[in-house]
Amino acid sequence: xxxxxxxxxxxxxxxxxxxxxxxxxxxxxxxxxxxxxxxxxxxxxxxxxxxxxxxxxxxxxxxxxxxxxxxxxxxxxxxxxxxxxxxxxxxxxxxxxxxxxxxxxxxxxxxxxxxxxxxxxxxxxxxxxxxxxxxxxxxxxxxxxxxxxxxxxxxxxxxxxxxxxxxxxxxxxxxxxxxxxxxxxxxxxxxxxxxxxxxxxxxxxxxxxxxxxxxxxxxxxxxxxxxxxxxxxxxxxxxxxxxxxxxxxxxxxxxxxxxxxxxxxxxxxxxxxxxxxxxxxxxxxxxxxxxxxxxxxxxxxxxxxxxxxxxxxxxxxxxxxxxxxxxxxxxxxxxxxxxxxxxxxxxxxxxxxxxxxxxxxxxxxxxxxxxxxxxxxxxxxxxxxxxxxxxxxxxxxxxxxxxxxxxxxxxxxxxxxxxxxxxxxxxxxxxxxxxxxxxxxxxxxxxxxxxxxxxxxxxxxxxxxxxxxxxxxxxxxxxxxxxxxxxxxxxxxxxxxxxxxxxxxxxxxxxxxxxxxxxxxxxxxxxxxxxxxxxxxxxxxxxxxxxxxxxxxxxxxxxxxxxxxxxxxxxxxxxxxxxxxxxxxxxxxxxxxx
Amino acid sequence: xxxxxxxxxxxxxxxxxxxxxxxxxxxxxxxxxxxxxxxxxxxxxxxxxxxxxxxxxxxxxxxxxxxxxxxxxxxxxxxxxxxxxxxxxxxxxxxxxxxxxxxxxxxxxxxxxxxxxxxxxxxxxxxxxxxxxxxxxxxxxxxxxxxxxxxxxxxxxxxxxxxxxxxxxxxxxxxxxxxxxxxxxxxxxxxxxxxxxxxxxxxxxxxxxxxxxxxxxxxxxxxxxxxxxxxxxxxxxxxxxxxxxxxxxxxxxxxxx
Numbered sequence: 038x039x040x041x042x043x044x045x046x047x048x049x050x051x052x053x054x055x056x057x058x059x060x061x062x063x064x065x066x067x068x069x070x071x072x073x074x075x076x077x078x079x080x081x082x083x084x085x086x087x088x089x090x091x092x093x094x095x096x097x098x099x100x101x102x103x104x105x106x107x108x109x110x111x112x113x114x115x116x117x118x119x120x121x122x123x124x125x126x127x128x129x130x131x132x133x134x135x136x137x138x139x140x141x142x143x144x145x146x147x148x149x150x151x152x153x154x155x156x157x158x159x160x161x162x163x164x165x166x167x168x169x170x171x172x173x174x175x176x177x178x179x180x181x182x183x184x185x186x187x188x189x190x191x192x193x194x195x196x197x198x199x200x201x202x203x204x205x206x207x208x209x210x211x212x213x214x215x216x217x218x219x220x221x222x223x224x225x226x227x228x229x230x231x232x233x234x235x236x237x238x239x240x241x242x243x244x245x246x247x248x249x250x251x252x253x254x255x256x257x258x259x260x261x262x263x264x265x266x267x268x269x270x271x272x273x274x275x276x277x278x279x280x281x282x283x284x285x286x287x288x289x290x291x292x293x294x295x296x297x298x299x300x301x302x303x304x305x306x307x308x309x310x311x312x313x314x315x316x317x318x319x320x321x322x323x324x325x326x327x328x329x330x331x332x333x334x335x336x337x338x339x340x341x342x343x344x345x346x347x348x349x350x351x352x353x354x355x356x357x358x359x360x361x362x363x364x365x366x367x368x369x370x371x372x373x374x375x376x377x378x379x380x381x382x383x384x385x386x387x388x389x390x391x392x393x394x395x396x397x398x399x400x401x402x403x404x405x406x407x408x409x410x411x412x413x414x415x416x417x418x419x420x421x422x423x424x425x426x427x428x429x430x431x432x433x434x435x436x437x438x439x440x441x442x443x444x445x446x447x448x449x450x451x452x453x454x455x456x457x458x459x460x461x462x463x464x465x466x467x468x469x470x471x472x473x474x475x476x477x478x479x480x481x482x483x484x485x486x487x488x489x490x491x492x493x494x495x496x497x498x499x500x501x502x503x504x505x506x507x508x509x510x511x512x513x514x515x516x517x518x519x520x521x522x523x524x525x526x527x528x529x530x531x532x533x534x535x536x537x538x539x540x541x542x543x544x545x546x547x548x549x550x551x552x553x554x555x556x557x558x559x560x561x562x563x564x565x566x567x568x569x570x571x572x573x574x575x576x577x578x579x580x581x582x583x584x585x586x587x588x589x590x591x592x593x594x595x596x597x598x599x600x601x602x603x604x605x606x607x608x609x610x611x612x613x614x615x616x617x618x619x620x621x622x623x624x625x626x627x628x629x630x631x
Numbered sequence: 632x633x634x635x636x637x638x639x640x641x642x643x644x645x646x647x648x649x650x651x652x653x654x655x656x657x658x659x660x661x662x663x664x665x666x667x668x669x670x671x672x673x674x675x676x677x678x679x680x681x682x683x684x685x686x687x688x689x690x691x692x693x694x695x696x697x698x699x700x701x702x703x704x705x706x707x708x709x710x711x712x713x714x715x716x717x718x719x720x721x722x723x724x725x726x727x728x729x730x731x732x733x734x735x736x737x738x739x740x741x742x743x744x745x746x747x748x749x750x751x752x753x754x755x756x757x758x759x760x761x762x763x764x765x766x767x768x769x770x771x772x773x774x775x776x777x778x779x780x781x782x783x784x785x786x787x788x789x790x791x792x793x794x795x796x797x798x799x800x801x802x803x804x805x806x807x808x809x810x811x812x813x814x815x816x817x818x819x820x821x822x823x824x825x826x827x828x829x830x831x832x833x834x835x836x837x838x839x840x841x842x843x844x845x846x847x848x849x850x851x852x853x854x855x856x857x858x859x860x861x862x863x864x865x866x867x868x869x870x871x872x873x874x875x876x877x878x879x880x881x882x883x884x885x886x887x888x
Binding site: 069070074076077080081110111112113115127131558 | 659697698701702705816817818819820821822823826
């Protein structure tokens with residue numbers, strides 16, 4: 038390992054290390070090109086996709102195909118495809134911004150995301166030179182559309198339990214695939230499918246399967262709760278003949294591709310959720326400004342304002358987290374040498390390093406979106422229940438996000454497990470830090486918090502990290518290797534960690550912005566940070582308490598609860614007043630502003 | 632063909648206008664290419680793609696306008712020129728802008744100059760025609776169609792909703808009206824290429840102009856917002872009474888008859 042790489046921030050290390058704010062990427066760091074790319078995407082969605090959305094919702098998928106081609110002409114399909122294969126080879130920030138702005142297109146954004154993300158990326162990252170040359174140029178222009186086929190009727194979260202089989206034919210020229218892949222996005226019109234099957238019923242492997250191969254067909258269109266603008270069907274493989282050279286990666290190494298693609302799918306979903314939540318908040322504020330009850334616009338009621346401020350603060354923390362994560366990939370990739378930077382496996386590794394952050398973003402962001410659309414419908418009242426209103430569709434479209442790319446429960450359970458692995462492998466000094474903390478707790482004195490800008494928030498983040506170590510350490514001590522059976526506790530730990538990542542991301546972003554342009558220009562960011570940190574810290578305290586009580590007994594329990602009390606001691610801010618202040622600016626701007 | 636586009640950076644159409652200290656407050660506002668200038672850029676690109684040549688997009692302003700110039704380059708213009716007057720010019724009007732642009736263009740031998748019909752902020756519609764006058768070339772405003780065949784130019788012009796067909800010859804300046812075309816969005820490859828296209832920055836000195844040469848000919852006395860829209864009034868009662876009341880209101884309240 039070279040020196041440069043050692044200097045890179047390690048995945049998951051935020052929990053035990055502090056980074057200076059200059060090291061994190063924030064939306065304030067977007068370049069003019071980034072902004073232009075975002076604007077082009079937004080204009081494409083507003084001018085080309087939205088006018089056709091009703092048709093798309095009615096499954097007129099020939100329109101989706103046409104729109105995807107149009108997107109291809111604008112370069113909106115080629116961001117992650119290297120230039121030598123007809124793409125643009127842009128940075129990950131650009132492709133993230135495309136995903137964010139595409140989100141407003143509802144189900145169509147799922148078609149787009151499935152094509153550019155989980156559909157094309159397995160070939161980009163793991164394809165052979167021949168496979169890349171054969172497939173990528175057409176995928177980058179939209180001449181061909183891609184899909185990803187992992188899930189089966191009997192294997193969802195347990196992806197490796199797939200029943201689809203692959204067997205090399207007698208001539209040794211083709212694999213014969215048999216099985217069914219369920220709920221495949223874009224299946225109605227995709228030309229290329231990345232399909233997982235077990236060679237000889239045993240070795241989990243990936244294949245590139247074309248729609249026109251003999252034995253490949255699709256089922257009928259599913260009737261879904263939301264994202265109706267996207268096509269979802271079963272992919273049926275009946276003695277499907279797949280040329281040997283279409284094996285993707287190695288036999289028995291399909292899981293490597295699957296897990297890496299999942300990481301990417303997860304952070305991209307997080308970004309999409311940010312885009313969706315911004316739009317939902319915008320239409321909700323606009324509605325509340327115009328809707329009158331008791332001769333007063335309902336945005337004048339402080340309870341409505343409370344909702345706006347809560348939504349926006351949480352959205353701010355989410356946005357800060359997802360772009361911080363993309364910045365981490367980008368930083369790591371920029372340190373790869375030229376040869377490695379072209380090696381898909383190295384790129385995948387750069388992302389896999391931050392698998393913890395990917396999972397955190399996935400569940401935190403999709404729950405932010407679900408919260409925002411839910412309150413969005415609530416503020417719309419009865420009208421929000423009517424299909425004429427955009428928020429009704431947004432509400433339905435949101436729901437799947439908590440389920441696909443690994444349910445939020447699975448993603449939560451993964452977090453403590455990944456930490457444990459990093460600790461055992463010596464990648465992160467978690468155990469040492471936990472021991473240090475135990476000693477520190479013995480003589481912990483309450484800290485005086487100054488009243489400087491962000492001082493309280495820094496204190497809360499600092500102590501939250503200690504609480505996480507305390508709780509996780511106790512759980513690990515008590516249950517040892519049986520901890521993975523204690524799912525409620527694992528999820529509590531994941532929630533604590535998630536809140537820490539979000540708090541710190543918001544905090545660092547605000548700190549960076551203030552360093553650059555002063556407090557006066559960043560008042561809204563400061564308010565969001567104060568509100569979010571306070572509320573997240575309250576949640577952390579509750580989760581910690583519940584966990585300690587479940588893990589310890591007797592004297593140790595009393596001692597640990599007392600330690601928790603010390604770590605949570607602070608004078609809370611007046612959240613109600615801060616929220617009114619934050620809401621005033623939102624109501625004035627009629628959209629999410631920072 | 633040597634094509635020039637005159638472009639202005641303006642407030643985004645969705646911005647709320649706030650007046651502070653007798654001026655429109657620009658703090659935190661989003662800016663865009665003046666939408667009419669976008670038609671001009673699009674038309675320039677179409678002309679160039681058909682007849683060949685090179686497009687230079689010009690703006691007079693400060694370095695913030697670089698962003699809009701880059702957008703024009705990303706749409707497909709070949710070169711950009713920013714005439715930065717931030718340090719030299721305090722008060723600027725249409726005369727100032729036209730004089731500066733004409734000075735820049737006078738030795739460039741333009742075949743075709745395109746501009747927006749008006750800018751959505753100032754809305755004077757003067758800069759284009761003034762530049763043509765200063766250069767001594769013909770101009771046609773508010774065009775909705777442009778055909779070039781050799782030296783002959785056929786133009787459809789919007790005249791308050793009617794159409795006028797005009798024949799002209801190059802060199803020529805035209806200003807674009809809505810309906811001329813559908814401006815493209817910058818494609819991603821376009822955006823990436825724009826980074827490498829030349830963007831030249833000039834100051835008055837480089838054009839051998841003194842501050843006095845471009846001194847504004849007009850003076851802004853006051854800046855104010857339009858009156859707030861009042862709630863409408865629905866008249867009640869017998870029709871005849873309503874008519875009477877309406878006439879009275881038009882006389883006494885609205886004072887329009």
